[in-house]
Amino acid sequence: MTTMTETSARFREFKMPDVGEGLTEAEILKWFVQPGDTVTDGQVVCEVETAKAAVELPIPFDGVVHELRFPEGTTVDVGQVIIAIDVAPGSGDAPAPAPAAAPVQEPVEAAGSGDGDAPKGRTPVLVGYGVAESSTKRRPRKGASAAPEAAAVAAAVQAELNGHAAPAVAAPAPAVPAQGGAPDGGRPLAKPPVRKLAKDLGIDLATVVPTGKDGIITREDVHAAAAPAATAPGTAPAVSPAVAEAPAAAVSSASARETRIPVKGVRKAIAQAMVGSAFTAPHVTEFVTVDVTRTMKLVAELKEDKDMAGVRVNPLLIIAKALLVAIKRNPEVNAAWDEANQEIVQKHYVNLGIAAATPRGLIVPNIKDAHDKTLPQLAAALGELVTTARDGKTSPAAMAGGTVTITNVGVFGVDTGTPILNPGESAILAVGAIKLQPWVHKGKVKPRQVTTLALSFDHRLVDGELGSKVLADVAAILEQPKRLITWA
CATH class of the missing domain: 3.30.559.10 (Chloramphenicol acetyltransferase-like domain)
Structure with a gap:
């Protein structure tokens, strides 16, 4: 099934299709193209793995790759936009790639974007129809002045994941506890699949620093907490551009005697x-x-x-x-x-x-x-x-x-x-x-x-x-x- 949307006469978006018998999600294994590459109708742009098999996805139109929406290793729901194509290159200045918080998708999460319950303040989505902005504004929490270092880390990581330069912190960010993801000492914000992943890896969500929108803990945050030795304390983890590969296994932080491998796909x-x-x-x-x-x-x-x-x-x-x-x-x-x-x-x-x-x-x-x-x-x-x-x-x-x-x-x-x-x-x-x-x-x-x-x-x-x-x-x-x- 070919799935696409038209954002304008110039830009078209290609959504994750249902590649077999009602499957609801697939993991992006490998990108074969990068932003700026020219693609033709029928050219394979990525390989994805469903719960049954690995499948190559061809693009259904000609153009130049404008943006890859998810990195390798990310599990994406059917109906989510995975790539944007400039079908009329050279006809004018291209708009900047859509930010991760754009209504069409959730913030980029390694192996978990879009599954589970929708976070507070967002409307549940039917596959393929995008997400409407909530008419109710989130009321600032008391003491919402998050630690500047944590806010800067979250902004830098989110920008890196979307391939943008890290923005300057000019306004107060959503409340993000300096020591973890629990706002005001309450329950940390995370989707059910992320909570299950943390439980499987033995990670206390209250100790995880969130990088998702509105202080939501993502899968990458949990993996980062499971392997803290890979990142120096107080610094942003090294994240490659939007096509960086997500970790396949997390080594126990207590010792190197165990390796935990997330169970997914086939x-x-x-x-x-x-x-x-x-x-x-x-x-x-x-x-x-x-x-x-x-x-x-x-x-x-x-x-x-x-x-x-x-x-x-x-x-x-x-x-x-x-x-x-x-x-x-x-x-x-x-x-x-x-x-x-x-x-x-x-x-x-x-x-x-x-x-x-x-x-x-x-x-x-x-x-x-x-x-x-x-x-x-x-x-x-x-x-x-x-x-x-x-x-x-x-x-x-x-x-x-x-x-x-x-x-x-x-x-x-x-x-x-x-x-x-x-x-x-x-x-x-x-x-x-x-x-x-x-x-x-x-x-x-x-x-x-x-x-x-x-x-x-x-x-x-x-x-x-x-x-x-x-x-x-x-x-x-x-x-x-x-x-x-x-x-x-």
Whole structure:
């Protein structure tokens, strides 16, 4: 979805779009442009990370970058302006970039602008409609003469964050306690997400010096308080221009024995999904150990087959095909539980999820309509899925709509595990390491390639008999791969 506004015939603003299925916010990972750069319609200007994936955002018009509204590392709500473009450069003097307190947005905050309740004196905002100035003026607090040093620090930091020169302090600033964010000894001003961050980091908000408008404590203020050693007391923290990267982790101020990493983006979504799945669907896991020597021979033969040229052939390909055949023989396993309508939804298609470990955390993109693909097509789809995930380019759409999943823990040398269901799915197959082991084959103990499979399933949808049949079918195919032909 493309989101923009026109501030005049010359300047246009580009808002954070909904980059996938109702997501409400995204973190700006990297800016690819700077103020003064020329951009063209369709040019990627930044990369953002949602709760599902990293996505590149193209600008929908030509012009010159006038202003970047948020630094890298900032979490921005959908509908907030992130960049202003001069679409008619040279037609006159450009106005100064909008101050951080402009009605269109909240003061710049690292990883938190716009979420939570609106602060006092501001009107709650519907996404994409901006913020109207309150008609009620804030009454000055008693003793509002804040410490000059704290006021100067707040003004300097805010100016640095917006890429402006620090303004001279010509008028009394809002009350900002010299030692922290609590006005007149009362409760410090901070949004709920900022309060939670402070609690997670073990920071007392009363000791934090606020830099936000009207003395509001921002996420950056909390991070600065968590790592005071990085900034000398009584001086403004070193903040680069508007595209400075926010800290990824905060080291405990008490010692260097702990590192606290804020949970956000993909990792936060994973945690919420796994907790929801584990405590919603009654999990049952069954195991089987199987001789896959013939499957490994088939993999070696397929690597030399000209019909498989240009695609990656590995044991996962045969395992995926075996699971698809097992689902075809036992279609009831491919279903979902509709809690709202109290219905079992049977799927007549298989979107095969493949769990992939990436630097941003575990993601599960899926191969759409995998049941209709030939072996070469399935191999090509698997190769593309893995490459895209490794490069961090998996789209939210690629991770939506999965029906069953495979997780290959064997690549880490692990024998097996008890995998947790991907939310909304009925089953997940864990594949262990394939190892040479002593095995009874044709009445004699011989070294054979052996692995252990584990199938977890939702016991509301899949009873023990059905789950056992599916797992046994997968094992039988891997033991005798010719069943891919006779059972398909």
